[in-house]
Amino acid sequence: MTRVAVLTPDPADPSFAGQWPGVLERLATALSEAGITAEAAPWIDHVEDASGLTGYPLVLPLLAWGYHRDHPRWLLGCKTWAAAGVRMLNPPSVIGWNSDKSYLGRLADKGVPIPETLWVESMVQGDADAAFDRFGTDTIIVKPRVSGGAWKTLRVSRGEALTDAPDGPSMIQPYLPSIETEGETSLLFFGGALSHAVNKRPVTGEFRIQVQYGGKYQALAEPPAGAMALARQTLAAIDEDLLYARIDMARGPDGGWLLMEAELIEPDFYLGSAPEGGARFAEAVKARL
Known part of the structure; x- marks a missing residue:
């Protein structure tokens, strides 16, 4: 069996404790059927020293949940892993820039259609108020640029006070009723x-x-x-x-x-709904090995 590492959440963070082990089990089961053993490696343990990861032929950052709560250390980890030559897929450079949703603006500049978006450096009530008229809508979505699992994501109606607004760089989009x-x-x-x-x-x-x-x-x-x-x-x-x-x-x-x-970075593959996807992912991993 070939051993690969799967980056997992900080084991001291109770907010993910009830969910990630089940996701890892589904991934590990699919990989094992392709002759690959998945071993958990908390991402927070390897931020400054990548030696614990360099021995693996492949590292998968699939369960690196919680990076949005400690983004500076996440970026440091990406830099450390790249400098140490850790064979990580997706690559450290990609999971670095993909952790900040401002990448959506860069994709839009290349012609990819995204919802109208207002980028702000520090969210205040005035930004939300202006967005309603700018978008011509009575409902907006406010969220941090660095987020995960709808963390600090708000749906705000015209005339509603903005409470518990995200700190730091944020984004505002019109609410899409199609959701x-x-x-x-x-x-x-x-x-x-x-x-x-x-x-x-x-x-x-x-x-x-x-x-x-x-x-x-x-x-x-x-x-x-x-x-x-x-x-x-x-x-x-x-x-x-x-x-x-x-x-x-x-x-x-x-x-x-x-x-x-x-x-x-760490997308849920929804293998609970589409279990056949596990075998396809395992084959893709095996091909890279």
Whole structure:
């Protein structure tokens, strides 16, 4: 069996303790069937010294949850791993820039359609108030540029006071009603090839589609019309050596697809909804080994 390391959360962080072991187990099971043993390695333990990772033929940052809460150390870790020559996929350079959602602006500059976005350095009430008129909407989404799992993500209505606003660099987007009616669609790519597509919908009254907020996931027989074109356009604009990618998208007001996220660090592959994707991921890993 070939040993690979999977970066995992800080074991001292109780907020993830009930979820990540199950995700790791699904990944480990899929990899083991391809002759690969997955070994957990808390990412926080290797930030300043990569020697604990250099012995692995491959390191997968698939469960490095919590980096958004300690972003400076995450960036330091990415720098350390790159300098030490850790064979990590996706590469340290990619998981560094992908941790700040300002990358969406750079993709938009390359022609990838994203929701209208207002970038602010420090969120205040005036920024939110101005966004309603700028976007011509009565509901906006406010979130930090460095976030994960809808952390500090708010849905704000016109006239509503902005409370618990994110600290530091943030982003504002118009709320997309299609999230509630059609949900968000994710396309999973392993080794550059489409593996599976999953539709994610929030429960009634909610706008966040993550499982911790009750989100419901369903595998799709094939991507909706137009979704694959946006995914391919996004991957071409990224133009990086990627082992895996999850391209999240939703429909805009005109019915066209908009890129919500390109998850290249620790995306949930939704193997609980699409278990066949595990074997495809394992084959992609095996090909790299």
